[in-house]
Amino acid sequence: MFQPDLLRGKRILVTGGGTGLGRAISHRFAELGASLVLCGRRGEVLESTAAAIAGETGVPVETAVCDVRSGEAVDAMVERLWATAPIDILINNAAGNFLARTHLLSHRAVDAVLNTVLHGTAYCTIACGKRWIEGGRPGTVLSVLTLSALQGAPFTVPSAMAKAGVLAMTKSLAVEWGRHGIRLVAVAPGPFPTPGAWQQLMPEDRQTAPLARSIPLGRYGEHAELANLCTFLVSDQAGYITGEAVVIDGGKRHLGGAGPSDLLEWTDEQWGKLRS
Numbered sequence: 225m226f227q228p229d230l231l232r233g234k235r236i237l238v239t240g241g242g243t244g245l246g247r248a249i250s251h252r253f254a255e256l257g258a259s260l261v262l263c264g265r266r267g268e269v270l271e272s273t274a275a276a277i278a279g280e281t282g283v284p285v286e287t288a289v290c291d292v293r294s295g296e297a298v299d300a301m302v303e304r305l306w307a308t309a310p311i312d313i314l315i316n317n318a319a320g321n322f323l324a325r326t327h328l329l330s331h332r333a334v335d336a337v338l339n340t341v342l343h344g345t346a347y348c349t350i351a352c353g354k355r356w357i358e359g360g361r362p363g364t365v366l367s368v369l370t371l372s373a374l375q376g377a378p379f380t381v382p383s384a385m386a387k388a389g390v391l392a393m394t395k396s397l398a399v400e401w402g403r404h405g406i407r408l409v410a411v412a413p414g415p416f417p418t419p420g421a422w423q424q425l426m427p428e429d430r431q432t433a434p435l436a437r438s439i440p441l442g443r444y445g446e447h448a449e450l451a452n453l454c455t456f457l458v459s460d461q462a463g464y465i466t467g468e469a470v471v472i473d474g475g476k477r478h479l480g481g482a483g484p485s486d487l488l489e490w491t492d493e494q495w496g497k498l499r500s
């Protein structure tokens with residue numbers, strides 16, 4: 225249980241905050257008193273989410289239509305937001321991804337993912353970071369990675385490359401900006417069902433494998449579990465944590481690429497036969 229006013233007084237910009245995990249994280253922040261700016265490309269999606277969160281929590285929720293692939297658009301958005309009040313916390317959550325065989329990707333397909341995840345994250349982070357440093361203000365950046373940032377992922381290679389780059393950014397800027405009171409942290413989620421991720425990455429053919437084989441805890445993550453982790457990491461309670469990425473995956477990472485997942489379903493008889 226968090227203090228009910230844990231994030232009161234914090235103004236938080238959430239990229240990709242209109243849908244899925246960004247929406248869930250934003251909702252939790254609002255419940256704990258933060259004021260929000262939700263950013264994405266689709267104004268109607270942002271407006272609908274903002275109205276829902278504001279209605280349920282009573283906190284102000286602004287929206288900012290912005291394609292983070294454009295550095296100019298990001299600078300203009302952040303400049304406009306700062307004119308009202310500084311942002312205290314940036315959540316780099318916007319992403320694009322799809323399943324594809326890498327040797328068949330076009331240049332534009334590679335760019336679609338890298339420009340959103342790697343470049344977009346860099347543009348947003350620098351736009352906020354430079355204002356924090358110039359204004360002598362502290363700040364916090366939380367980036368949403370994936371497990372693939374740590375261990376790679378076939379068939380989603382541009383995403384894995386981009387998220388690994390964001391992890392490198394997190395570690396590097398933790399050192400470079402630490403003396404300015406700026407913290408950079410990250411979360412690396414395993415599978416958390418969202419319409420966006422499932423549409424892109426979980427065609428029906430993939431939904432047949434038993435969960436216990438791919439996730440030791442035997443279930444997908446719940447949005448509230450990720451939102452609570454993000455809440456702790458951006459709060460002042462985590463004020464001495466920087467440059468770290470926290471994995472939240474039900475133990476999936478520890479199965480390893482070619483781990484013994486089939487053995488998880490062996491019966492006592494099979495084990496007995498082996499022993500004898």
Ligand SMILES: CCCCCCC/C=C/C(=O)SCCNC(=O)CCNC(=O)[C@H](O)C(C)(C)COP(=O)(O)OP(=O)(O)OC[C@H]1O[C@@H](n2cnc3c(N)ncnc32)[C@H](O)[C@@H]1OP(=O)(O)O
Nearest residue numbers: 319320321322324330332333336370414415420421424425
């Ligand atoms: C298994 C359970 C989950 C485990 C966890 C996995 C970690 C999750 C990571 C995530 O990021 S989930 C988030 C998913 N959400 C989204 O992807 C939403 C945003 N996505 C998009 O906007 C699009 O999908 C996009 C393609 C990334 C970008 O859209 P945009 O409108 O800018 O591009 P397009 O003009 O449509 O396409 C550009 C370029 O890319 C080629 N392309 C698009 N899709 C595919 C595909 N599936 N396979 C191959 N190539 C693709 C497209 O053809 C264009 O190239 P050209 O044809 O012009 O050369």
Ligand SMILES: NC(=O)C1=CN([C@@H]2O[C@H](COP(=O)(O)OP(=O)(O)OC[C@H]3O[C@@H](n4cnc5c(N)ncnc54)[C@H](OP(=O)(O)O)[C@@H]3O)[C@@H](O)[C@H]2O)C=CC1
Nearest residue numbers: 240243244245264265266291292318319415416418420421
């Ligand atoms: N769901 C999962 O299992 C996992 C998700 N993740 C990560 O969690 C985050 C959220 O994913 P999830 O909620 O599942 O998927 P969504 O598709 O719901 O979220 C992606 C969001 O990013 C926004 N977005 C995409 N491109 C741009 C852009 N160029 N400029 C601005 N906003 C953009 C989208 O809004 P719009 O289209 O309106 O621009 C959307 O709100 C991502 O970083 C993803 O990599 C990581 C591991 C697992």
